[in-house]
């Protein structure tokens with residue numbers, strides 16, 4: 094059954110639908126267009142679909158020019174579900190958040206229901222959203238079968254391929270990051286590999302969708318746990334008056350058996366605060382057991398914004414200033430360097446807590462359009478010496494490349510540095526995480 098699809102892929106005659114045009118889906122749409130496929134980018138947010146149709150990107154890693162070039166190649170961004178008719182390959186890249194602390198697969202369910210009526214014999218559906226093992230076969234497979242009247246495996250192909258893109262990373266992108274693929278049978282695997290081969294340089298086939306689902310959760314849990322380890326170490330080291338950053342750098346000289354992670358003000362984004370909880374939820378639901386590493390990492394990482402606030406208050410106190418009425422300049426609202434992604438950002442949690450304590454907050458965030466942050470916060474898109482001089486304390490929360498830390502060190506009355514960016518002489522008072 095896969096032969097016909099394989100030949101369509103080879104001739105670039107396969108019609109591709111990418112469901113969800115966010116960080117993951119829009120990049121997949123661009124690469125699929127460049128590989129020569131005709132692509133429908135299905136997006137429920139009509140504003141987003143309209144922006145793309147007008148040649149404008151809302152994702153930093155995708156330029157307006159790329160969108161315009163894709164439109165010329167036949168890219169159709171749309172919120173019209175009927176345009177999914179006749180697809181050969183559908184890739185689902187919709188959000189998988191936690192709602193009230195529990196995995197929320199409603200977007201995968203509605204994407205599956207949107208695709209199912211248009212599913213035809215021999216077509217391929219690939220899920221890319223991060224989720225717990227079993228979602229592809231048990232949840233998506235069943236939705237597709239009941240909505241189409243077709244049978245998974247004998248009538249259509251199904252696979253799971255987690256996305257690993259790292260927005261803002263200048264070295265690794267979709268094309269040069271190895272991509273894991275796990276499918277429900279060999280035909281589905283061969284079709285999925287053939288499709289991704291057209292724009293990804295290295296593929297990693299695994300035996301089942303569940304292995305691929307678990308591999309993705311392992312990667313993010315590994316990161317989450319190791320960040321929690323250095324965060325907890327940073328809190329103890331500061332109490333012990335030992336420079337944790339220097340100790341980490343020294344440990345990182347070991348050429349084997351150590352991987353460097355650095356402390357920070359907490360974890361943010363769509364991945365680390367969310368994905369490990371998908372795994373612990375499933376372990377608890379199916380096995381009745383607690384995934385203790387994940388619980389502990391959540392506790393430590395969620396505590397970090399509080400810890401930063403306490404340390405900032407102590408720094409202000411040392412200088413005779415009450416937090417109530419103090420002027421705090423926070424560098425960066427995004428959770429991640431050189432992006433405007435403020436989802437679950439610890440910077441904003443810190444800002445919020447200080448605001449509730451009566452501080453006057455200004456956040457400098459160059460990657461977020463003016464007016465898009467909480468209006469209770471002052472928001473500047475450029476950092477200058479006047480703002481730094483005026484603040485009672487500057488909190489370095491996000492390490493954006495364009496921030497001039499020398500200027501900050503030379504002008505600030507006090508700095509709290511959560512990213513170890515201030516080196517050398519400091520004009521005012523100084524504390525590091």
Ligand SMILES: NC(=O)c1ccc[n+]([C@@H]2O[C@H](COP(=O)([O-])OP(=O)(O)OC[C@H]3O[C@@H](n4cnc5c(N)ncnc54)[C@H](O)[C@@H]3O)[C@@H](O)[C@H]2O)c1
Pocket residue numbers: 112113114115116117118135136137138141186187188189200201203204207221222223224255256257258259260363364
């Ligand atoms: N952002 C990352 O760096 C990253 C990396 C690896 C994996 N992931 C995973 O990929 C998935 C997508 O993440 P993202 O960052 O691209 O999310 P996103 O929020 O940037 O984009 C998702 C898009 O899907 C749209 N959408 C929601 N429901 C839809 C539906 N039923 N039909 C069509 N469109 C729908 C939303 O409007 C949004 O534009 C998540 O599971 C995430 O965990 C994200």
